[in-house]
Amino acid sequence: MSDPAHDVDPVQLGAYFALVEVSGLLRHAIEQQLQADGGLTFVRFQILRRLQLAPGGSHRMTDLADAIVFSRSGLTYQAGLLEKAGLVARSPSPDDERGVTIAITDAGRALVDAVMPGHEAVVGRMFLDRLSQDDARTLTDLLTPVRDHMRAAPPRSATPRRTRR
Amino acid sequence: MSDPAHDVDPVQLGAYFALVEVSGLLRHAIEQQLQADGGLTFVRFQILRRLQLAPGGSHRMTDLADAIVFSRSGLTYQAGLLEKAGLVARSPSPDDERGVTIAITDAGRALVDAVMPGHEAVVGRMFLDRLSQDDARTLTDLLTPVRDHMRAAPPRSATPRRTRR
DNA sequence: TAGGTTTGCTTCGAACTCGAAGCAAGGGGA
């Protein structure tokens, strides 16, 4: 477990801790805003936004779970709530009888649109205020390859897959 | 609610979404490692680490909650578990009869030390692999003022404080 | 120094999260 002698530079470790702290603060601020402006939790907002961005406004359940880094069972639960609220609709996937496709409804889109301005305002005030456009670009350029790298490795659910017997 | 006409630049917004995604992936990876190497959850690790860093190895409950961006009631719950496990000790604050001081025990320090190598290894592999030392420094330099800015504003618990009557 | 307010923590109830287990459909290889 853990590469031997994979010592981490303190400067790099500092970047990691800074990111953890900032993302904690950011998420907390966002949660307040989403709740206040649209009665949404962070997870539900993420689900709706991903669907809204997706071509056709829909995703396979599993793909969506991966996209927002969330457990499948948790997504089933939230999908149930969102469906009950009419923000989302589930239907069997056409190609695979096992699959379920989750799609955003017009009401769902409307809610995202309603919440987005306040959302951007909060993110702007809390997070972006101290970041010039150049800074933001730099930040994105730093984080994008990191994200891609993390996406590449163990796709999700690090449960040690039983090796084929 | 929300500054009027506070339109957010798409590039900046992209930085925000990238950060949210990376922190989600990172946290997921970390959670697996901490659980595997020390039976720790992310929150419990954060508590122990903060205490270990603190001079005297102790904090006021409230200060600790703010530091890790966590609810007070949630911290009470986790402190109870950690205390039961002997990793932490609670005692009334000397100066303020209401306050509770939470301190890390030797066992707690030992556990953090035991988990840290694996932790750094995972963070190194997942997050820092694609970040040179300069990149990491840049990232920290970008995030630090942002963090300070977020720390400055509403300290915690955005519950609209009743204005003094 | 008495009254009302604020602060620090815990308790409580409701909602949420996750992994394990369950179940049905898909996909080979013999």
Place this chain on the structure above:
DNA sequence: TCCCCTTGCTTCGAGTTCGAAGCAAACCTA
């Protein structure tokens, strides 16, 4: 084609999280 393994989702139970309410100490201010 018949098994057996894998995949996709849901159900289930246990543990966790949060805000509101409760309670006690501390702080004003008259």
